[in-house]
Amino acid sequence: MEETPAPSSATNFIRDIIDADNESGRFDRRVHTRFPPEPNGYLHIGHAKSICLNFGLAIKYGGQCNLRFDDTNPTKEDVEYVDSIKEDVRWLGFQWDHLFYASDYFETIFRFAETLIAKGLAYVDSCSTDEIRQLRGTLTVHGKPGPWRDRTVAENLDLFRRMRAGEFPDGAHVLRAKIDLAHTNMNMRDPLLYRIRHAEHHRTGNTWCIYPLYDFTHGYSDSIERITHSICTLEFENHRPLYDWLIDVLELYHPQQIEFARLNLTHMMMSKRKLLELVETNSVSGWDDPRMPTLAGIRRRGYTPEAMRAFCDEIGVTKFNGLTEIVVLENAIRADLNKRSNRAMAVINPIKVVIDNYPDDLVEELEAVNNPEDPAAGTRLVPFSKVLYIERDDFMEIPAKQFFRLSPGREVRLRWGYLITCQSVVKDPSTDEIIELRCTYDPLTRGGNAPDGRKVKSTIHWVSAAHAMTAEVRLYDHLFKLADVSEIPEGEHWKNWLNPASLVVVPSAKLERSLATFKPGDRCQFERLGYFCVDKESTPGKPVFNRTVTLKDEWTKIQKKKGS
RNA sequence: UACCCGAUAGUGUAACGGUAGCACAACAGAUUUUGGUUCUGUUUGUCCAGGUUCGAAUCCUGGUCGGGUAACCA
Numbered sequence: 223m224e225e226t227p228a229p230s231s232a233t234n235f236i237r238d239i240i241d242a243d244n245e246s247g248r249f250d251r252r253v254h255t256r257f258p259p260e261p262n263g264y265l266h267i268g269h270a271k272s273i274c275l276n277f278g279l280a281i282k283y284g285g286q287c288n289l290r291f292d293d294t295n296p297t298k299e300d301v302e303y304v305d306s307i308k309e310d311v312r313w314l315g316f317q318w319d320h321l322f323y324a325s326d327y328f329e330t331i332f333r334f335a336e337t338l339i340a341k342g343l344a345y346v347d348s349c350s351t352d353e354i355r356q357l358r359g360t361l362t363v364h365g366k367p368g369p370w371r372d373r374t375v376a377e378n379l380d381l382f383r384r385m386r387a388g389e390f391p392d393g394a395h396v397l398r399a400k401i402d403l404a405h406t407n408m409n410m411r412d413p414l415l416y417r418i419r420h421a422e423h424h425r426t427g428n429t430w431c432i433y434p435l436y437d438f439t440h441g442y443s444d445s446i447e448r449i450t451h452s453i454c455t456l457e458f459e460n461h462r463p464l465y466d467w468l469i470d471v472l473e474l475y476h477p478q479q480i481e482f483a484r485l486n487l488t489h490m491m492m493s494k495r496k497l498l499e500l501v502e503t504n505s506v507s508g509w510d511d512p513r514m515p516t517l518a519g520i521r522r523r524g525y526t527p528e529a530m531r532a533f534c535d536e537i538g539v540t541k542f543n544g545l546t547e548i549v550v551l552e553n554a555i556r557a558d559l560n561k562r563s564n565r566a567m568a569v570i571n572p573i574k575v576v577i578d579n580y581p582d583d584l585v586e587e588l589e590a591v592n593n594p595e596d597p598a599a600g601t602r603l604v605p606f607s608k609v610l611y612i613e614r615d616d617f618m619e620i621p622a623k624q625f626f627r628l629s630p631g632r633e634v635r636l637r638w639g640y641l642i643t644c645q646s647v648v649k650d651p652s653t654d655e656i657i658e659l660r661c662t663y664d665p666l667t668r669g670g671n672a673p674d675g676r677k678v679k680s681t682i683h684w685v686s687a688a689h690a691m692t693a694e695v696r697l698y699d700h701l702f703k704l705a706d707v708s709e710i711p712e713g714e715h716w717k718n719w720l721n722p723a724s725l726v727v728v729p730s731a732k733l734e735r736s737l738a739t740f741k742p743g744d745r746c747q748f749e750r751l752g753y754f755c756v757d758k759e760s761t762p763g764k765p766v767f768n769r770t771v772t773l774k775d776e777w778t779k780i781q782k783k784k785g786s
Numbered sequence: 787u788a789c790c791c792g793a794u795a796g797u798g799u800a801a802c803g804g805u806a807g808c809a810c811a812a813c814a815g816a817u818u819u820u821g822g823u824u825c826u827g828u829u830u831g832u833c834c835a836g837g838u839u840c841g842a843a844u845c846c847u848g849g850u851c852g853g854g855u856a857a858c859c860a
């Protein structure tokens with residue numbers, strides 16, 4: 223476990239609220255937050271925003287942050303998710319002060335319900351789901367009281383206890399708060415508090431056959447844990463009056479609920495339901511497919527926790543429901559990896575180069591700098607010989623304007639190697655495809671500098687054919703070709719918008735020898751191409767590298783501009 | 787057709803009644819043995835209309851636009 227992340231310097235409206243509360247002494251200057259996921263899926267980048275916010279606030283103010291599993295719906299939840307969520311929070315660099323489960327409070331919450339009944343503020347409703355929906359009214363039409371609303375306290379208490387005792391089947395009764403069926407806020411129209419579910423819970427087993435609903439559980443959990451600021455996303459704004467009502471009628475310790483806008487990213491789908499569908503239909507390889515926005519996915523993709531935290535810091539926290547460009551995320555990981563990644567040479571789309579005037583059997587070990595951003599990273603030796611591979615994109619038989627890489631008659635530098643000049647092009651006579659370049663080198667330019675001081679416009683990467691290792695390289699791109707996935711009309715098949723090129727597998731890229739020692743999770747920069755990491759499926763016999771993100775690429779930009 | 791919330795450059799955010807800043811993007815240049823990095827510079831903004839005030843992005847009123855809300859989900 224690394225040390226506690228430094229507190230964020232970014233200010234936001236929630237910090238303003240906390241500052242004001244500390245000023246007034248409202249919570250005795252305590253700050254106690256919580257991150258409350260339901261263990262029904264894998265965490266994604268949106269959750270990272272919430273995690274960084276809640277844990278970050280606790281660090282900033284010297285307070286505490288709990289991890290609490292909101293596990294009130296036994297049919298959707300599983301320990302698999304509990305475990306992955308813990309792992310993800312730790313990976314992001316945070317450690318919770320207390321670990322709780324809402325199910326820890328089931329007995330307490332049951333007693334709260336009895337108290338509510340005793341106060342005449344809750345009743346057992348025996349209507350069907352349909353009837354309840356009918357009587358609740360609509361957004362513009364008031365609801366109406368149902369036939370069971372005026373049961374006596376004794377009758378309600380008796381029925382509720384028998385619900386718990388397992389005397390009734392699922393759906394026979396529910397417990398509802400008695401508030402106001404004509405309320406303009408739908409959440410206040412006698413909200414459901416408990417339902418009967420004869421289902422096994424991943425923690426409480428078969429102890430319970432009634433389970434409290436979110437609204438009835440969440441505020442009480444916050445109150446029990448003496449949370450000061452209960453931070454959630456915008457869609458719970460309309461729940462706050464109920465949150466406050468439930469705590470106030472029982473005269474309990476009252477945390478402050480604060481809502482902020484969830485994260486939306488271009489080219490990304492954040493809906494848990496749709497992510498689950500991608501997994502279940504094998505549109506991706508799993509929850510940790512490197513194209514997924516899950517923390518498991520981006521971790522496998524090669525993202526670092528430092529970059530994720532920097533990103534969350536940069537995007538800020540507001541109540542405005544915006545759409546953040548994915549390049550902001552990409553910029554965060556580039557900035558981090560640029561400083562710490564060693565460089566290596568890898569040729570993804572190779573074309574053979576023969577240095578005609580280089581001795582047939584000579585192999586030279588050339589010194590290469592590991593990381594120009596970090597002198598302490600030192601140097602390594604890379605083998606050079608007569609037959610090399612270079613990137614097919616680094617050669618143009620008829621060079622375009624502004625293309626200053628290799629072409630017939632032109633001299634370029636091989637990184638850490640020699641200056642070479644292309645003398646001729648060998649083509650497959652049947653297909654006309656270029657299969658080989660014949661070049662000459664200048665023996666006086668070892669290391670890359672010419673004694674006469676002449677300059678070349680371009681430096682390209684290469685590997686010695688005889689010494690290269692072969693590896694599978696997986697090139698990842700955006701999962702969705704559409705920037706704003708919320709624009710996909712409801713009902714339209716959203717999977718039509720998946721990017722067919724989101725994964726390009728290169729079966730046999732040619733890699734520099736030094737990469738042979740890399741283990742799964744190891745990261746490096748393939749010079750001029752991007753940042754890569756070794757995939758978990760990689761083995762010594764069949765190495766696999768994932769592209770985390772490309773480098774910025776001026777040449778591709780120039781080409782795109784010309785094309786459009 | 788109800789209620790709640792929001793609106794600052796292309797995008798995301800800061801300014802808390804007193805000079806509209808920052809990051810990313812874009813554009814131009816310098817440096818560079820990665821068309822990377824770094825550095826310098828440029829372009830672009832307070833949704834609209836009123837009001838309060840010496841002074842409004844900020845406060846008030848009205849409008850416009852956008853988001854949320856009618857699971858026995860969270």
